[in-house]
Amino acid sequence: MENLETAFLLMVVGMATVFVILLIVIYLGKLLISLVNKYAPEEVVSVKQTSSQAPVPIPGNILAAITAAVNVVTQGKGKVTKVEKL
Secondary structure, X not given: OHHHXXXXXXXXXXXXXXXHHHHHHHHHHHHHHHHHHHHOOOOOXXXXXXXXXXXXXXXXXXXXXXXXXXXXXXXXXXXXXXXXXX
16 A cells, blocks of 8 residues: 555656646746747838739639639539639
């Protein structure tokens, strides 16, 4: 019976130790994130606007392949309304 009590005590101490260490890691991580965000903020990158250019049309064979794939996947119930290149 003494071995069982020792094993239980060892288990409780071990689990408590792991719990405390995980809490320390979590709070140190939060502290590090807040310090980095405070003293080294992300640089703002200006985005060039390309809205002045006309969109490039999708070739007919690619559009046909996309339409066929949608028909196969949706069993004829789907409809392609718009295809844009990202």
